[in-house]
Amino acid sequence: VRPLSIPLQGKVALITGASGGIGFTTARALAATGARLSLIARTPAKLTRARDQLLDAGFPPDQVIAIPTDMSDPDAAARAVSATQDQLGGIDILINAAGGAHLKPFHELPIAAIAEDVGANLMATLYTTRHALPALIASQGHIINVVSGLGKRGASSAAAFAAAKFGVQGFTESLRLDVARFGVRVTALSPAGAGVNTAFWDTADPKIRRDQMLAPERIAELILIILTTRANALIDDVTIRTS
Numbered sequence: 099v100r101p102l103s104i105p106l107q108g109k110v111a112l113i114t115g116a117s118g119g120i121g122f123t124t125a126r127a128l129a130a131t132g133a134r135l136s137l138i139a140r141t142p143a144k145l146t147r148a149r150d151q152l153l154d155a156g157f158p159p160d161q162v163i164a165i166p167t168d169m170s171d172p173d174a175a176a177r178a179v180s181a182t183q184d185q186l187g188g189i190d191i192l193i194n195a196a197g198g199a200h201l202k203p204f205h206e207l208p209i210a211a212i213a214e215d216v217g218a219n220l221m222a223t224l225y226t227t228r229h230a231l232p233a234l235i236a237s238q239g240h241i242i243n244v245v246s247g248l249g250k251r252g253a254s255s256a257a258a259f260a261a262a263k264f265g266v267q268g269f270t271e272s273l274r275l276d277v278a279r280f281g282v283r284v285t286a287l288s289p290a291g292a293g294v295n296t297a298f299w300d301t302a303d304p305k306i307r308r309d310q311m312l313a314p315e316r317i318a319e320l321i322l323i324i325l326t327t328r329a330n331a332l333i334d335d336v337t338i339r340t341s
């Protein structure tokens with residue numbers, strides 16, 4: 099058995115949720131492999147800071163573009179995907195890591211929070227993927243959807259988030275069957291258990307203890323393994339939790 103060495107050098111990765119947490123940590127790891135990146139998140143200042151951090155780390159400006167976009171808006175998502183293709187010449191890898199959660203009993207959850215959780219986690223994933231699919235079919239690319247343990251089993255105070263993530267899980271399983279014939283690979287990656295120590299928890303549950311959580315680097319490492327697994331083997335559905 100030889101260590102995997104599928105090159106990611108020069109591949110184009112579109113990453114949603116790229117300004118923080120799992121998305122940003124994955125962007126940094128992919129940049130180090132020589133991949134070219136389109137970073138996407140809503141807040142322009144946060145996204146510019148994320149790109150600047152990569153440039154400060156020595157990655158060249160033409161390796162990393164940033165396109166501030168709310169990907170739960172289907173027209174804006176279309177523009178961000180085509181800007182990525184125009185500027186980087188295609189899409190080989192799509193990481194759907196945009197998301198967020200409001201964790202409260204459902205009867206206390208404002209309607210705006212429901213819309214935001216479903217928008218960021220589910221609709222953004224559907225729209226981004228739909229718009230990027232022609233490019234991913236052309237490149238025989240790889241899609242990784244960041245799901246959640248709450249996409250497989252519900253929990254109290256997580257009804258809207260779980261509804262969105264069950265949707266992402268069902269979407270991912272079904273999409274995989276639709277696009278396998280084109281050589282497009284699709285993976286569901288679910289952080290579970292104590293969670294991942296990111297700004298996600300600032301909104302989801304600011305009082306939660308974070309010392310048992312996974313570092314986002316563990317998720318980024320797993321994403322690199324998934325992407326570099328040889329093409330006749332697919333890591334299709336994986337859960338990662340604190341041991």
Ligand SMILES: NC(=O)c1ccc[n+]([C@@H]2O[C@H](COP(=O)([O-])OP(=O)(O)OC[C@H]3O[C@@H](n4cnc5c(N)ncnc54)[C@H](OP(=O)(O)O)[C@@H]3O)[C@@H](O)[C@H]2O)c1
Nearest residue numbers: 115117118119120139140141169196197218293294296298
């Ligand atoms: N942290 C955990 O314990 C955990 C556990 C299970 C699953 N997850 C999932 O992992 C993914 C990444 O979360 P994280 O922990 O890295 O959280 P994070 O640090 O809060 O990052 C979330 C990213 O998504 C972006 N975003 C949110 N809504 C968006 C939208 N509508 N369009 C485009 N970008 C959007 C955010 O930037 P803006 O706000 O500026 O848009 C930010 O860049 C999410 O899908 C989350 O549900 C996280």
